[in-house]
Amino acid sequence: MSFEARLRDIVGANHVITDGDLSAWELDWRKRWRGRARAVVRPASTIEVAAVVRACAAAGVALVPQGGNTGLVGGGVPDDSGTQVLLSLTRLNRVRSIDAANLAMTVDAGCVLQAVQEAAAAQQLLFPLSLAAEGSCTIGGNLATNAGGTQVLRFGNARDLCLGLEVVTAQGEVWDGLSGLRKDNTGYDLRDLYIGSEGTLGIITAATLKLYPQPAAVTTAVATPPTLESAVGLLALAQARLGAGLTGFEVMNEFSLGLVRRHFPQLTQPLAPAPWTVLLEQSDNEGAEHATALFEGLLETALERGLITDAAVAANLEQSHTMWHLRESIPLAQSLEGLNIKHDISVPVSRVAAFVAATDAALARRIPGVRLVDFGHLGDGNLHYNVQAPDGEDAAAFLRDREGEINDLVYDAVAAHGGSISAEHGVGLLKREELAQRKSPVALRTMRAIKQALDPSGLLNPGRVL
Amino acid sequence: MSFEARLRDIVGANHVITDGDLSAWELDWRKRWRGRARAVVRPASTIEVAAVVRACAAAGVALVPQGGNTGLVGGGVPDDSGTQVLLSLTRLNRVRSIDAANLAMTVDAGCVLQAVQEAAAAQQLLFPLSLAAEGSCTIGGNLATNAGGTQVLRFGNARDLCLGLEVVTAQGEVWDGLSGLRKDNTGYDLRDLYIGSEGTLGIITAATLKLYPQPAAVTTAVATPPTLESAVGLLALAQARLGAGLTGFEVMNEFSLGLVRRHFPQLTQPLAPAPWTVLLEQSDNEGAEHATALFEGLLETALERGLITDAAVAANLEQSHTMWHLRESIPLAQSLEGLNIKHDISVPVSRVAAFVAATDAALARRIPGVRLVDFGHLGDGNLHYNVQAPDGEDAAAFLRDREGEINDLVYDAVAAHGGSISAEHGVGLLKREELAQRKSPVALRTMRAIKQALDPSGLLNPGRVL
Numbered sequence: 059m060s061f062e063a064r065l066r067d068i069v070g071a072n073h074v075i076t077d078g079d080l081s082a083w084e085l086d087w088r089k090r091w092r093g094r095a096r097a098v099v100r101p102a103s104t105i106e107v108a109a110v111v112r113a114c115a116a117a118g119v120a121l122v123p124q125g126g127n128t129g130l131v132g133g134g135v136p137d138d139s140g141t142q143v144l145l146s147l148t149r150l151n152r153v154r155s156i157d158a159a160n161l162a163m164t165v166d167a168g169c170v171l172q173a174v175q176e177a178a179a180a181q182q183l184l185f186p187l188s189l190a191a192e193g194s195c196t197i198g199g200n201l202a203t204n205a206g207g208t209q210v211l212r213f214g215n216a217r218d219l220c221l222g223l224e225v226v227t228a229q230g231e232v233w234d235g236l237s238g239l240r241k242d243n244t245g246y247d248l249r250d251l252y253i254g255s256e257g258t259l260g261i262i263t264a265a266t267l268k269l270y271p272q273p274a275a276v277t278t279a280v281a282t283p284p285t286l287e288s289a290v291g292l293l294a295l296a297q298a299r300l301g302a303g304l305t306g307f308e309v310m311n312e313f314s315l316g317l318v319r320r321h322f323p324q325l326t327q328p329l330a331p332a333p334w335t336v337l338l339e340q341s342d343n344e345g346a347e348h349a350t351a352l353f354e355g356l357l358e359t360a361l362e363r364g365l366i367t368d369a370a371v372a373a374n375l376e377q378s379h380t381m382w383h384l385r386e387s388i389p390l391a392q393s394l395e396g397l398n399i400k401h402d403i404s405v406p407v408s409r410v411a412a413f414v415a416a417t418d419a420a421l422a423r424r425i426p427g428v429r430l431v432d433f434g435h436l437g438d439g440n441l442h443y444n445v446q447a448p449d450g451e452d453a454a455a456f457l458r459d460r461e462g463e464i465n466d467l468v469y470d471a472v473a474a475h476g477g478s479i480s481a482e483h484g485v486g487l488l489k490r491e492e493l494a495q496r497k498s499p500v501a502l503r504t505m506r507a508i509k510q511a512l513d514p515s516g517l518l519n520p521g522r523v524l
Numbered sequence: 525m526s527f528e529a530r531l532r533d534i535v536g537a538n539h540v541i542t543d544g545d546l547s548a549w550e551l552d553w554r555k556r557w558r559g560r561a562r563a564v565v566r567p568a569s570t571i572e573v574a575a576v577v578r579a580c581a582a583a584g585v586a587l588v589p590q591g592g593n594t595g596l597v598g599g600g601v602p603d604d605s606g607t608q609v610l611l612s613l614t615r616l617n618r619v620r621s622i623d624a625a626n627l628a629m630t631v632d633a634g635c636v637l638q639a640v641q642e643a644a645a646a647q648q649l650l651f652p653l654s655l656a657a658e659g660s661c662t663i664g665g666n667l668a669t670n671a672g673g674t675q676v677l678r679f680g681n682a683r684d685l686c687l688g689l690e691v692v693t694a695q696g697e698v699w700d701g702l703s704g705l706r707k708d709n710t711g712y713d714l715r716d717l718y719i720g721s722e723g724t725l726g727i728i729t730a731a732t733l734k735l736y737p738q739p740a741a742v743t744t745a746v747a748t749p750p751t752l753e754s755a756v757g758l759l760a761l762a763q764a765r766l767g768a769g770l771t772g773f774e775v776m777n778e779f780s781l782g783l784v785r786r787h788f789p790q791l792t793q794p795l796a797p798a799p800w801t802v803l804l805e806q807s808d809n810e811g812a813e814h815a816t817a818l819f820e821g822l823l824e825t826a827l828e829r830g831l832i833t834d835a836a837v838a839a840n841l842e843q844s845h846t847m848w849h850l851r852e853s854i855p856l857a858q859s860l861e862g863l864n865i866k867h868d869i870s871v872p873v874s875r876v877a878a879f880v881a882a883t884d885a886a887l888a889r890r891i892p893g894v895r896l897v898d899f900g901h902l903g904d905g906n907l908h909y910n911v912q913a914p915d916g917e918d919a920a921a922f923l924r925d926r927e928g929e930i931n932d933l934v935y936d937a938v939a940a941h942g943g944s945i946s947a948e949h950g951v952g953l954l955k956r957e958e959l960a961q962r963k964s965p966v967a968l969r970t971m972r973a974i975k976q977a978l979d980p981s982g983l984l985n986p987g988r989v990l
Binding site: 157158159160161162203204206210211212214215217218227231232233234235237238239240241242243244245246247248250251253254255259270271273290294297298299300301302303341343344352404405406407408409435438439440476477478479480481482483484485489493496497498500501502504505507508509510511512523524 | 623624625626627628669670672676677678680681683684693697698699700701703704705706707708709710711712713714716717719720721725736737739756760763764765766767768769807809810818870871872873874875901904905906942943944945946947948949950951955959962963964966967968970971973974975976977978989990
């Protein structure tokens with residue numbers, strides 16, 4: 059039996075796709091990497107995934123696992139050799155069980171994040187992971203890349219929201235590590251090793267996720283700190299006053315919000331333009347009135363202390379949505395403005411202001427007129443520090459000619475401030491070489507030893523991460 | 525140069541101890557395992573730890589790392605061969621730095637947990653890990669065993685409180701994975717692999733820890749649910765009402781509290797004896813008055829719904845301490861009552877009541893008059909389900925003759941309820957064979973492959989975990 063026939067035997071002829079337009083699987087979301095798959099294989103169960111992996115292992119064929127294909131670093135599309143099998147997990151899309159009394163649910167890896175959120179909400183529970191691609195990304199991809207998003211300040215990354223995993227190993231065995239336990243110290247933490255390994259150590263087929271009671275009210279506020287340092291001061295004040303009630307703390311520089319004004323003039327901005335605007339989100343167990351009173355007390359103190367010059371608390375859900383909508387429109391406004399050089403970096407919160415001051419100045423010296431779209435999850439020290447060509451310059455040429463030089467400058471500054479060159483997007487293809495340059499040699503050797511131990515033939519997502 | 529001379533050369537002659545009474549290092553806290561070390565070596569720095577490891581590797585000598593020697597599973601004492609070096613980390617005891625604005629601190633592995641808590645408190649910050657041995661256990665040991673304790677419900681296990689590690693590898697290299705970052709997706713999660721590996725994959729020499737703002741008030745309450753099921757119902761209600769404000773939820777059966785009354789008659793128990801008593805702890809960002817009002821509202825609703833029959837809210841700090849003191853006196857009261865068979869198990873919160881009902885009944889059938897000291901962290905599904913000989917029976921003989929049979933019964937029940945045989949104490953020597961029997965073969969193979977990859981000569985804490 060040929061290799062393709064064996065695959066058809068496992069998943070059914072309809073689910074082994076070799077002809078026609080495969081760009082839904084072969085082209086990444088940013089349209090930056092276009093590969094060519096030997097076949098797209100769409101198993102419907104963990105058993106089928108395991109059988110596909112065994113067939114690939116027997117034939118020495120490499121596998122690239124893919125969820126919603128929304129990754130930003132080229133980790134989920136095949137290379138252009140035409141030899142790799144693209145393993146799409148999207149048919150594994152059942153919510154297996156919800157245990158409300160244990161605040162846990164078990165779902166297939168191919169479930170779309172939003173479907174997971176909705177299944178929890180149907181039980182009056184909260185699955186807090188939230189990010190821009192939630193309408194199409196899958197929970198398996200979220201876990202494989204340890205996705206971040208807007209709720210990390212309170213609930214942590216995808217890693218922190220996972221109690222257990224089911225994984226198909228490189229040998230095609232199924233590890234049933236699904237678990238509803240909050241405490242389990244029986245051996246090495248395989249769960250967290252697979253999480254964030256971008257499909258290079260095993261294929262996540264299901265996960266048990268943490269749920270939370272839904273808060274009684276969620277409300278937002280915006281405020282304008284005179285400097286980025288005062289924004290960090292406001293964060294500390296908000297954390298002390300609201301504790302775990304502070305569920306979001308985003309920052310946007312004036313150029314980011316200016317782009318939103320330019321490209322989405324219909325969106326109302328609640329405060330006058332200022333160098334920095336922050337968005338605070340509070341989740342309250344008592345109710346909207348209590349939340350608003352806490353917000354008002356907090357912002358009053360911040361005004362008195364000079365940490366902010368102006369503020370507005372959302373009076374209702376619609377105003378809350380408007381505030382978030384402004385923040386979430388930045389990436390699109392930025393795209394409409396033209397290509398740019400994206401960074402997903404983090405530094406300790408205490409060093410964010412110094413990092414931005416130093417890096418802004420160095421870039422301005424190097425590239426007069428450079429424009430910086432600087433926004434992100436300040437509460438986590440995570441900035442999308444994006445660099446746009448000077449007004450009037452050709453954006454495509456700028457990206458082509460200056461990306462390497464700008465990355466060097468930005469990543470050197472990140473390193474100097476104790477930061478990471480990939481906060482929440484992963485390594486994939488995009489940052490693999492950078493990682494090999496910048497990660498400690500001991501860490502790289504340890505990572506390679508683990509890869510060699512778990513996937514000695516190197517068939518799982520080769521050429522990614524390491 | 526002899527091996528011992530080489531060690532003296534590295535750490536100084538005073539810190540290589542081969543003669544005299546070594547029981548402080550060779551005998552475990554429970555006095556269950558007494559080994560014999562070739563030498564006790566006490567390095568003072570990471571550099572010295574690395575040099576000791578290289579010397580051991582060159583000589584083919586195995587190493588057993590040890591912190592405060594408070595472990596409960598025999599993971600930190602040498603075997604009785606007289607060939608192993610006992611590596612004591614207690615001289616690595618500096619708080620390296622505290623970054624209040626980043627809510628993080630970096631400490632040496634040998635820092636005593638209480639010293640870490642106090643260093644945070646001196647900056648008006650909270651390091652929430654808290655457990656019975658905190659006056660003598662070290663943070664390195666806490667991380668090597670992924671310790672739990674009383675604050676897991678809100679803050680997670682030791683793993684969840686760690687941002688980064690410094691580790692000496694089996695090859696004697698130093699991995700500087702210290703980090704103040706909340707988000708970092710640059711490669712495999714080595715941090716969490718070392719955490720909980722009980723010194724078998726590398727030696728933790730320092731850690732960056734998460735800190736939190738101190739709450740404005742911490743207050744406690746006790747309540748008597750008529751059944752364990754109602755206790756779980758109270759937990760759900762408290763989680764919905766208090767959210768992250770609920771920082772502790774402990775349960776004690778009547779026999780546990782009866783032992784406290786018998787052995788510590790001077791301690792006042794606030795409520796009349798009942799089958800189950802729960803202790804709730806609330807940490808509040810607004811203040812004691814707000815916390816008390818929330819507690820009273822919660823307990824009133826619980827009374828109305830029949831989830832509890834009686835309750836008392838601590839009126840002041842002293843009453844809070846008394847409530848915790850009762851809970852914390854159970855292990856000692858139990859020791860005074862005589863030897864017993866200890867279990868540190870977890871099941872999903874939703875299955876705790878069914879597990880206890882089934883296991884209590886099965887034990888009572890098998891051993892008429894058996895006494896169960898059942899208490900623990902109900903919020904995490906973690907019970908110390910301890911079995912005491914029937915009144916009047918010889919406790920030592922009971923332990924000797926029936927431990928195997930009772931463990932089988934309890935662990936079979938744990939497995940049937942989707943639980944873990946080691947929730948927060950680790951595997952060590954005590955549960956190694958049980959783990960080999962009960963863990964999935966795929967997980968065991970994966971763990972062994974990792975051990976082989978990272979410590980191919982098997983010199984780090986041999987015979988533990990795997």
